[in-house]
Amino acid sequence: MAKKVKKRKEIKRKLLHKYRLVILNESTFEEKISFKLSRLNVFVTGSLCTIGLIALTTLLIAFTPLREYIPGYSSTKLKKQATDLTYKTDSLVASLHNTNRYLESIRMVLRGDVASQEVNLDSLRERFKIDPSSIDLTPIKEDSLLRAEVALEDKYNLFERNATGAEIELFPPLSGEISNAYDPEKQHYAVDVTAPKDTPIKAVANGTVIFSEWTADTGYVIILEHKDGLISVYKHNGSLNKRQGEVVRAGEVIASVGNTGEFTTGPHLHFELWSNGNAVNPLDYIDF
Incomplete structure (x- = not known):
């Protein structure tokens, strides 16, 4: 029991242990920016950023035209155009068939x-x-x-x-x-x-x-x-x-x-x- 408690304290200490991230001028070694960090802060911040990025991507896909540039995603407008073209193609095929029959009858008369x-x-x-x-x-x-x-x-x-x-x-x-x-x-x-x-x-x-x-x-x-x-x-x-x-x-x-x-x-x-x-x-x- 004492070992478990000791282990928990050790994990907690590592998570809350403070680190300093310092940005120095390479020539003068002057300290420009410094951050106090801990493993827990880095984990929480990274998780929030990841969740935010996923949420932003979902919103862009669901509510903006950018989704049409995603490979494999079909556009409603393109679907409608494809359906209209299909109907027009069927009409043209039928019209071409009738025209060919008419021309064939004329050829038979000529021959x-x-x-x-x-x-x-x-x-x-x-x-x-x-x-x-x-x-x-x-x-x-x-x-x-x-x-x-x-x-x-x-x-x-x-x-x-x-x-x-x-x-x-x-x-x-x-x-x-x-x-x-x-x-x-x-x-x-x-x-x-x-x-x-x-x-x-x-x-x-x-x-x-x-x-x-x-x-x-x-x-x-x-x-x-x-x-x-x-x-x-x-x-x-x-x-x-x-x-x-x-x-x-x-x-x-x-x-x-x-x-x-x-x-x-x-x-x-x-x-x-x-x-x-x-x-x-x-x-x-x-x-x-």
Whole structure:
């Protein structure tokens, strides 16, 4: 028992034993600063400084933007940005997929390698047929003058007369002789119409230009998209008057007859008509 008490007193004495920390001038040995220290004071002071440093670091991490510079710590703002980018990426992927499908269908039309499928021609005729009973055919003076002027200038330069109606009328892109008829068995999904070079080619109906470029096989090609899934294709043109994205009206000049492309034998128009992805015979709807 006496030894334990003696040992405790010895530990207490060592902890409370006073030391002096002196800072001297190296040249003159003049005492500049001195501190009275003990082991207990040093231990307590060091512990408090450590606790204070830990508390300050915790506050900086929890309540200041400095935490974002700590490796492995994720920022809320960065998480939100990453989530937004993920949504945008998904949208872009879906849009790119749809665009690729659309372009592939256009390529198939240009190559003419879409297999002809059975088409209900009667329903297609009904779709593009105008009901005379729904149109007021009583001409006014101004209308009569306009009709006479148009008839003199261009027989087929007619615009849609029923602007509010749902039906459209197909007009001949040009007048000429049929040199090669529509023949699905030979994968010729078009009619070839011969005409003098530079003869104007007109739109068969109101629509939008979805393709207007040069191709090696069929020369200058222009494709129009009309309502109700109807697409008209004009190949081997000598020149193109419209660009992709432009809106055209029925009877408006969009190109001229030419002899361009590898697969051509003379000035002519290679004209195709597609309904909802299926090739149809243009002679069933247009009188060339």
